[in-house]
Amino acid sequence: xxxxxxxxxxxxxxxxxxxxxxxxxxxxxxxxxxxxxxxxxxxxxxxxxxxxxxxxxxxxxxxxxxxxxxxxxxxxxxxxxxxxxxxxxxxxxxxxxxxxxxxxxxxxxxxxxxxxxxxxxxxxxxxxxxxxxxxxxxxxxxxxxxxxxxxxxxxxxxxxxxxxxxxxxxxxxxxxxxxxxxxxxxxxxxxxxxxxxxxxxxxxxxxxxxxxx
Numbered sequence: 001x002x003x004x005x006x007x008x009x010x011x012x013x014x015x016x017x018x019x020x021x022x023x024x025x026x027x028x029x030x031x032x033x034x035x036x037x038x039x040x041x042x043x044x045x046x047x048x049x050x051x052x053x054x055x056x057x058x059x060x061x062x063x064x065x066x067x068x069x070x071x072x073x074x075x076x077x078x079x080x081x082x083x084x085x086x087x088x089x090x091x092x093x094x095x096x097x098x099x100x101x102x103x104x105x106x107x108x109x110x111x112x113x114x115x116x117x118x119x120x121x122x123x124x125x126x127x128x129x130x131x132x133x134x135x136x137x138x139x140x141x142x143x144x145x146x147x148x149x150x151x152x153x154x155x156x157x158x159x160x161x162x163x164x165x166x167x168x169x170x171x172x173x174x175x176x177x178x179x180x181x182x183x184x185x186x187x188x189x190x191x192x193x194x195x196x197x198x199x200x201x202x203x204x205x206x207x208x209x210x211x212x213x
Contacts (some may be wrong), residue, residue, distance in 0.1 A: 003199065004028045004060040006050055006068045006090060009036040012105050012160075013069035015192035017043065019165075023196060030059050050086050056093025065101040065199055066094050074132055083135030087142055095149065102143075103198060106155040108184070109133025110140055111176040111210055119158065119176060140208055152204045156191050157212035163187030169194065169211050177212030186212050 003020055007013040008029035020027050026042050034045035048059045050070055060066045068090050072082035087104075094102045109120030110133070119125060120133040143151045157177055169190050170177055178184045194211040198204060 001064045001199065002026045002028070002062065004030060004063040004066045006030045006048075006056075006060075006066065007070040007105075009033065010069055010071055012071075012188060012191065015188045016067060016069055016105075016195055019189075019192035019196045020199070023200075025196075025199075028059070028063065050093075051082075051089050053089040053092035053096060056090055057096035060094060060099060061097040063097075063099060065103065066090075066099055067103045067105070067195065067199070069105040071105075071132070074129060080131040080135045083132060084138050084142075087135075087139035091142060091146060091149070095146075100148070100150045101202075102149050102151045103195060104139060104143060104151065104153045105195070106140060106153045106208065107133050107136035108155050108158045108160070108176065108210070110137035110208075111155050112174055113176050144206075147206075150202070150205050152198055152202070152206075153208040154191070154195055154198065154204075155208060155210040156188075157184040157186040157210070159183065159185035160188055160191060161185070163189060165189035165193060167193055169213055172210045172212065174208060175210075177210055179213045184212055 003025050005027050008017045009031045028044045030046050030048045034047050037045045049055050070086050110118050113119050140153050176184050
């Protein structure tokens with residue numbers, strides 16, 4: 001397939017790029033700095049500004065699917081506003097390009113830890129990542145208002161860390177997944193597996209889903 005991947009050099013984007021290339025897909029890697037990308041015969045780097053919907057439309061035109069792993073940076077003091085602004089521009093740009101399939105890298109903060117209570121709303125939720133978590137929740141809200149898009153939003157478990165690609169995990173919907181020890185975790189490598197699985201065999205059209213052990 002022809003995949004446009006926004007944010008291909010980020011923490012999650014790098015893993016998604018590797019998984020997609022390893023499976024033989026053609027990937028247009030849309031990034032701020034193309035020099036960070038390693039040469040690969042099926043990876044086509046493009047520099048772009050995702051805050052401009054017209055530019056997004058130009059960059060993603062002609063692809064089968066768009067994956068957004070966009071993140072302005074967890075240490076950015078204006079992460080909430082920039083993340084929401086970028087999400088809006090990406091959604092608008094994808095629609096302008098006439099592409100219907102859009103997958104979003106989501107966050108775990110908007111997952112329910114008990115009925116009606118999301119993780120990000122708990123008093124003990126880490127303050128340093130709360131603005132970013134709220135921004136990704138708003139991105140999900142924006143997608144839910146787009147009936148013309150065949151979107152999917154993949155939330156990781158609470159602990160998303162470098163690890164091993166096992167290909168063995170569970171999928172859920174709006175609730176935080178925990179393992180037998182009560183831990184909520186997934187490797188970024190297996191997160192990428194779940195994302196590309198959804199690209200190849202869509203199971204969650206116009207839905208949020210989550211992945212964990």
